[in-house]
Amino acid sequence: xxxxxxxxxxxxxxxxxxxxxxxxxxxxxxxxxxxxxxxxxxxxxxxxxxxxxxxxxxxxxxxxxxxxxxxxxxxxxxxxxxxxxxxxxxxxxxxxxxxxxxxxxxxxxxxxxxxxxxxxxxxxxxxxxxxxxxxxxxxxxxxxxxxxxxxxxxxxxxxxxxxxxxxxxxxxxxxxxxxxxxxxxxxxxxxxxxxxxxxxxxxxxxxxxxxxxxxxxxxxxxxxxxxxxxxxxxxxxxxxxxxxxxxxxxxxxxxxxxxxxxxxxxxxxxxxxxxxxxxxxxxxxxxxxxxxxxx
Numbered sequence: 001x002x003x004x005x006x007x008x009x010x011x012x013x014x015x016x017x018x019x020x021x022x023x024x025x026x027x028x029x030x031x032x033x034x035x036x037x038x039x040x041x042x043x044x045x046x047x048x049x050x051x052x053x054x055x056x057x058x059x060x061x062x063x064x065x066x067x068x069x070x071x072x073x074x075x076x077x078x079x080x081x082x083x084x085x086x087x088x089x090x091x092x093x094x095x096x097x098x099x100x101x102x103x104x105x106x107x108x109x110x111x112x113x114x115x116x117x118x119x120x121x122x123x124x125x126x127x128x129x130x131x132x133x134x135x136x137x138x139x140x141x142x143x144x145x146x147x148x149x150x151x152x153x154x155x156x157x158x159x160x161x162x163x164x165x166x167x168x169x170x171x172x173x174x175x176x177x178x179x180x181x182x183x184x185x186x187x188x189x190x191x192x193x194x195x196x197x198x199x200x201x202x203x204x205x206x207x208x209x210x211x212x213x214x215x216x217x218x219x220x221x222x223x224x225x226x227x228x229x230x231x232x233x234x235x236x237x238x239x240x241x242x243x244x245x246x247x248x249x250x251x252x253x254x255x256x257x258x259x260x261x262x263x264x265x266x267x268x269x270x271x272x273x274x275x276x277x278x279x280x281x282x283x284x285x286x287x288x289x290x291x292x293x294x295x
Contacts, residue, residue: 027090035140035155037087038130042144042151044083045076045128049113050146054122068116073097076112076128084108091132096243107133109246109268114143115220124148127221131246138268141247143221152225154254160228175255177277178230183287186280187214189223191237199238199272201262204288208234211287224248224275228255234284236262236274245273262288 052058052072059071077097084093092102095110108130113119115126124147131138140155149166152175160175180186188208190196196205209215212234218226223235228251245268249259258281261270276284 029088031139031155031158034132035142035153035158038132038140038142039153041080041083041130042128042142044079045112045130046144046146048072048076048079049119049126049128053119053124053126053147058120060120068120069097070113070116070120072119073112073116077110080108080110080112080130094243096241104133105135109133109138109243111243111247114244118220125219125222129221129243129247131250133246136267136269138246138249141250143225143247143251145221145225148222150225152228152251154251156250156254158254160251160254162225162229175228175251176230177228177252177255177257178233179279180233180277181279183208183211183280183283184213186212186233187216187231188212188234188236189216189218189226189232190235191217191219191223193217195238199262201238201288204290207290208284208287221248224252224273227257227275227277228252230255230277233280234274234276236272236284236288238262238272240268240271240273242268244268248273248275260285263292264289 049072060068063069074097077095081093081095081098084091092104092107093110094100094107097112111129113126114129119126126147127143127145130142132140142153144151146165149164150162151165152162154160161172162175163170163172190205193202196202223232226232227235249268252259252275256278257275258278259275260266262272262274264285274284
């Protein structure tokens with residue numbers, strides 16, 4: 001089971017809320033129920049994205065922000081939104097392709113295909129990212145990467161887990177970050193040099209690279225999942241949206257790591273990400289923010 005402490009969904013409760021002066025009932029769901037739904041949403045997403053990966057008739061267009069979008073991105077998000085409309089009609093949604101609807105008290109955050117640029121070039125490092133944020137705090141995350149044969153997930157207080165979908169053994173593996181406690185022994189992934197340069201932090205990244213053991217740019221969600229598995233010690237990048245990060249944060253945190261922006265702010269709302277094994281977070285923040293007092 002994804003959540004060790006619960007052997008099955010608890011019955012949903014009901015609460016009364018007032019909307020435009022009228023009292024109505026809203027169902028309440030356990031975190032276990034929400035996680036099980038998120039995993040089912042990932043199953044539906046994988047069916048669509050896997051079929052469109054390397055398809056010769058893949059349709060690619062350019063969005064106003066000059067980033068690519070495929071028919072697969074849109075189809076995956078439509079499918080997830082449709083299922084959420086059936087299963088969680090009172091919840092809000094923030095999605096990369098079709099924006100925001102509904103409440104932000106309980107908000108599902110969707111990146112239908114994280115790594116679209118690689119997806120359309122036939123590179124298998126891409127995934128569907130799903131998160132539920134309650135009052136702005138991501139409480140669960142699912143990262144499903146069918147081309148890699150991997151899925152990762154976490155829920156607050158219940159640990160982080162993964163399975164290899166290419167094998168018959170579907171026993172989840174519990175994730176744990178590394179125990180590396182000095183930058184000189186650390187392996188890091190930094191996203192792209194262009195992002196750090198555009199954000200005005202390229203010099204700080206170079207400085208960090210001189211203090212660590214190994215640097216690579218694994219890209220997109222994979223860097224953070226490698227960190228949660230204990231294979232990397234630091235991962236960070238700029239030019240991100242909440243849907244790029246919301247699913248990653250619970251997995252990193254439940255694996256024992258720390259997830260903030262590059263300047264140390266919590267949550268996925270600040271345009272950048274810095275994830276570490278926790279032991280290296282303060283030291284990494286100090287290198288990337290020289291001369292600044294960080295909380």
